[in-house]
Amino acid sequence: MGKSKVTAKPNPTSGECRHATRNPCRLCTPFGACMVFHGISGCVPFIHGSQGCATYIRRYLIGHYREPVDIACSNFAEPTTVFGGKQNLETGLINVAAQYVPEMIGICTTCLAETIGDDVPMFLHEITKQHPDLPRLVQVATPSYCGTHTDGFNQAVRSVVEALAQSGAKHHGVNLFSGMLSPADLRYLKEIMTDFGLAATVLPDYSDSFDGEVWGQYKKNIEHGTAIADIEKAGGARASIEFYSTASSKKSAGGYLLERFGTPYYGMPIPISVKDTDRFLSVVSQLSGRVPPDKYDGERGRLIDAYVDGHKYVFEKRAVVYGEECLVVSLASFLSEIGIVPALCASGGHSGRLRDALAEQIPEMMPDVTVLEDTDFWDIAEAAKAVRPDLIIGNSNGYKLKRELGIPLIRVGLPIHDRIGASRILHVGYRGAQQLYDRIVNALIEQQQEESSVGYTHI
Amino acid sequence: MSPRKEIDANEIKEQLLKGYPSKVARKRSQQIVVNAKDEALNVPEIKANTRTTPGIITQRGCTYAGCKGVVLGPTRDILNLTHGPIGCGFYSWLTRRNQTRPVSDEDHNFMTYCFSTDMQENEIIFGGEKKLAEAIREAHRVFKPKAIGVFATCPVGLIGDDIHTVAKQMSEELGINVFGFSCEGYKGVSQSAGHHIANNQLFKHVIGRGEKPSEEKFRINLLGEYNIGGDAFIIDDLLKRCGIHLGATFSGNSSYEGFENAHHSDLNCVMCHRSINYVADMIEEKYGVPWIKVNFIGAEATAKSLRKIAQYFEDEALTKRVEEVIAEEMEAVEAVQREIRARCEGKLAMLFVGGSRAHHYQELFNEIGMKTIAAGYEFAHRDDYEGRKVLPTIKIDADSRNIEELTVTADPKEYRPRKTEEQIEALEASGLEFKGYEGMMPTMENGTLVVDDISQYESEKLIEIFKPAIFCAGIKEKYAVQKTGTPMLQLHSYDYGGPFAAFQGALTFYRTVDRMISARIWSQIKPPWKMAGQPTLEAEFVHAE
Numbered sequence A: 001m002g003k004s005k006v007t008a009k010p011n012p013t014s015g016e017c018r019h020a021t022r023n024p025c026r027l028c029t030p031f032g033a034c035m036v037f038h039g040i041s042g043c044v045p046f047i048h049g050s051q052g053c054a055t056y057i058r059r060y061l062i063g064h065y066r067e068p069v070d071i072a073c074s075n076f077a078e079p080t081t082v083f084g085g086k087q088n089l090e091t092g093l094i095n096v097a098a099q100y101v102p103e104m105i106g107i108c109t110t111c112l113a114e115t116i117g118d119d120v121p122m123f124l125h126e127i128t129k130q131h132p133d134l135p136r137l138v139q140v141a142t143p144s145y146c147g148t149h150t151d152g153f154n155q156a157v158r159s160v161v162e163a164l165a166q167s168g169a170k171h172h173g174v175n176l177f178s179g180m181l182s183p184a185d186l187r188y189l190k191e192i193m194t195d196f197g198l199a200a201t202v203l204p205d206y207s208d209s210f211d212g213e214v215w216g217q218y219k220k221n222i223e224h225g226t227a228i229a230d231i232e233k234a235g236g237a238r239a240s241i242e243f244y245s246t247a248s249s250k251k252s253a254g255g256y257l258l259e260r261f262g263t264p265y266y267g268m269p270i271p272i273s274v275k276d277t278d279r280f281l282s283v284v285s286q287l288s289g290r291v292p293p294d295k296y297d298g299e300r301g302r303l304i305d306a307y308v309d310g311h312k313y314v315f316e317k318r319a320v321v322y323g324e325e326c327l328v329v330s331l332a333s334f335l336s337e338i339g340i341v342p343a344l345c346a347s348g349g350h351s352g353r354l355r356d357a358l359a360e361q362i363p364e365m366m367p368d369v370t371v372l373e374d375t376d377f378w379d380i381a382e383a384a385k386a387v388r389p390d391l392i393i394g395n396s397n398g399y400k401l402k403r404e405l406g407i408p409l410i411r412v413g414l415p416i417h418d419r420i421g422a423s424r425i426l427h428v429g430y431r432g433a434q435q436l437y438d439r440i441v442n443a444l445i446e447q448q449q450e451e452s453s454v455g456y457t458h459i
Numbered sequence B: 001m002s003p004r005k006e007i008d009a010n011e012i013k014e015q016l017l018k019g020y021p022s023k024v025a026r027k028r029s030q031q032i033v034v035n036a037k038d039e040a041l042n043v044p045e046i047k048a049n050t051r052t053t054p055g056i057i058t059q060r061g062c063t064y065a066g067c068k069g070v071v072l073g074p075t076r077d078i079l080n081l082t083h084g085p086i087g088c089g090f091y092s093w094l095t096r097r098n099q100t101r102p103v104s105d106e107d108h109n110f111m112t113y114c115f116s117t118d119m120q121e122n123e124i125i126f127g128g129e130k131k132l133a134e135a136i137r138e139a140h141r142v143f144k145p146k147a148i149g150v151f152a153t154c155p156v157g158l159i160g161d162d163i164h165t166v167a168k169q170m171s172e173e174l175g176i177n178v179f180g181f182s183c184e185g186y187k188g189v190s191q192s193a194g195h196h197i198a199n200n201q202l203f204k205h206v207i208g209r210g211e212k213p214s215e216e217k218f219r220i221n222l223l224g225e226y227n228i229g230g231d232a233f234i235i236d237d238l239l240k241r242c243g244i245h246l247g248a249t250f251s252g253n254s255s256y257e258g259f260e261n262a263h264h265s266d267l268n269c270v271m272c273h274r275s276i277n278y279v280a281d282m283i284e285e286k287y288g289v290p291w292i293k294v295n296f297i298g299a300e301a302t303a304k305s306l307r308k309i310a311q312y313f314e315d316e317a318l319t320k321r322v323e324e325v326i327a328e329e330m331e332a333v334e335a336v337q338r339e340i341r342a343r344c345e346g347k348l349a350m351l352f353v354g355g356s357r358a359h360h361y362q363e364l365f366n367e368i369g370m371k372t373i374a375a376g377y378e379f380a381h382r383d384d385y386e387g388r389k390v391l392p393t394i395k396i397d398a399d400s401r402n403i404e405e406l407t408v409t410a411d412p413k414e415y416r417p418r419k420t421e422e423q424i425e426a427l428e429a430s431g432l433e434f435k436g437y438e439g440m441m442p443t444m445e446n447g448t449l450v451v452d453d454i455s456q457y458e459s460e461k462l463i464e465i466f467k468p469a470i471f472c473a474g475i476k477e478k479y480a481v482q483k484t485g486t487p488m489l490q491l492h493s494y495d496y497g498g499p500f501a502a503f504q505g506a507l508t509f510y511r512t513v514d515r516m517i518s519a520r521i522w523s524q525i526k527p528p529w530k531m532a533g534q535p536t537l538e539a540e541f542v543h544a545e
């Protein structure tokens, strides 16, 4: 913003009850649902509500991934808000089917559609009866006034599984519900599964749709992602693996499959730290009956070697971590492993379980950790000043804080709108930890180097 | 790009429509027009400003986006508070590339903030007025802003929160200007409705309140200039060099005080006709300030606009100064034009953007010899396509009726006609047009395609058929276009480059386009082993000497 560094000069407000959210640390619910639908092959995401939400969400996804994203909408007008959205939904679905010839349309709702009380399942039931040629329609209710983008994501995964997985016929594959990770993460997870000889259904799989190649010529933008046929078989999989820390397995896709088909269920935190990746790999190893290939010994060994080499730069440093709850928990676990105190752990999520999940992962550090749940960047900034941090880890919306505190920001998660390559940030596994570790250490070194009056080149 | 065989626009239109169900095709056929102008510059009618059909992926945003994001967003010292669930506010947080220059360190700048009431289920059920009032009090307590704007999102309209009454009560309680915008997203066809609601409220609540007339000579306002990429800054610099004083800009690098005192300027210059022409009309009726259409996009257009302003003020020294500045600037401009024309001449451009940009930017392409083969707006109305002369024939539909028409009369104290009727007539006789806008279509060649509210599907089809050298639109189209191997320039944000306005901006634009079109990467999309006639890779041994 201009050249000036001027910002408003606010009076402190700490301690007062908050009525407005100032610089939010969460996105809205259909955003997460659209991510899921975009990661299913042959599926067009569809938002039932006003066109503005669809445009904003598209714009935001496109900005983060720098990839095309098509999201259709039922485009409410004023009369729609009075008479309900069925007609618009019907027209919209027919038009999407005509243009894309998709296998499936994934429908989520905006606050408006929810506020007027549209009964979307009933609408869809009637619409399919009238138009039997329509592709498969899967819907998820996503009012943003009672959830965040993470909730929308998880609910959409569950809805898709509920709608499609109708068979419990046994097979050797594994379901992997990895949550809101980057395309690079998904790619690596698939590589791991392949290395263990496991056929994995990763849902959603937007590793290509959110990080695609140049095409050279026009294509329909719905080709990539999890195959619907694979989701249909999810109930008979050898097991489901689900990454979560604060979500409830009762509401999750893996939880559903366990209940409905008895599909064995392994829930675990997003594997970032060595400890968590070890746990993930031991499950994968057990399921596949194979010991981890040597490649993983190598990755793990190099990572620990690097931990040792870089320890002098990181130990006792203090970090502010914010973002989706599950990501925050796993990052905190990783940080504590390398000797950094995750002094402030914050999220706009409001599962109410962030503190407990952290306590489980990093019990020894908790006395020194401030936890902010259901928070915004204003409160994060206030709290950050109190914990004397050396670095910040989170999405690009923490840039303002970084500027204020004059410390490095390591960009992870979503959204990242001020750097290129958000899709290629690897967070998970030994390799992900390695990359994060190098970035963190180098940022700290650079800070030290920049601040030195001499300008040493050996640090 | 190789020269193409002649393409018949009518055939293309048929092709575009083929992909739609018949009802949609019928509607779209009125929004896709093959340009054909007669000698009097009459053009075929285009259907514009109508609802996008559900299921057609539009690039349009909502009324709220036009109101909060576009018009109020670039004003640094009004605290904007979104009343609604979190997403609407979040997505409109700092997304456009409006820049601002606070006057001093003490000056407020809220542009990097996002304030929202972040409504939860409770408020949706029981109403959110109380939370809104508390949020306003809190914002005032913490930030002490001069003014607070409150923006209603879709659910708010539904649950019936009366934001205007809350705003009024808060104004009284806090002693600052608090005003509301009923800009629920569903209210209008596109952003355009939001511009109108925003401007109406600024007119009602802000413009004319200021009591600080400036002492400068030749005072103008710029209307419909949003300072993308710093455009308003270089326009301002240019005006200064000519000795013209810029009072207020609506809305780019804008401030509350500028808005309040806008009625003290002596001429309104309208850049984006779509988003603000009605404000120019209202200011004229209430305060007696005439308006003219200007365009600072394109070197020729900039020169022409400066001359118009000079003509209006009828001052010899000013005219002389303006001519000097133009002459100084044009020398460099023409040299670069010549150089770049050699590479770009005859290449094709497509522009689908905004409510005026798709028109204005054709100037710049013309200046380097490029031809705009297809263009259209995202949220314009018929007058922006066909010219203001069709205004009396535009039918008012339910969506337009939704937007308040203010009745404006001359202000008993502040109305001061800047020119007598005779003076205006004389100026008109000497070629200065007041309240005029020719529209985009009369300036485009016959046989070009004009498409309103182009869909994702249509733009991809057009690219496939025309293979343009460059495609200009916004970020939503950007990556799809690039995937197909076509350079794509964003005209909403300038791809974080620019500025593109005025003479210096024109130079930057020519160079930007030249670089994009001449980039070699496009020829490398296919790996060598996939090239026709080269089934295998061949390598030569390199012998060590």
Ligand code: SF4
Pocket: A050, A051, A052, A053, A054, A056, A110, A111, A112, B062, B063, B064, B065, B084, B087, B088, B152, B153, B154, B155, B183, B184, B185, B186
């Ligand atoms: S809810 Fe309404 S105001 Fe908010 S983004 Fe959607 S369309 Fe716009």
Ligand code: SF4
Pocket: A028, A029, A030, A052, A053, A056, A109, A110, A111, A112, A143, A144, A145, B084, B085, B086, B087, B088, B089, B153, B154, B155
């Ligand atoms: S109305 Fe709801 S769904 Fe739409 S943008 Fe706002 S928060 Fe998101």
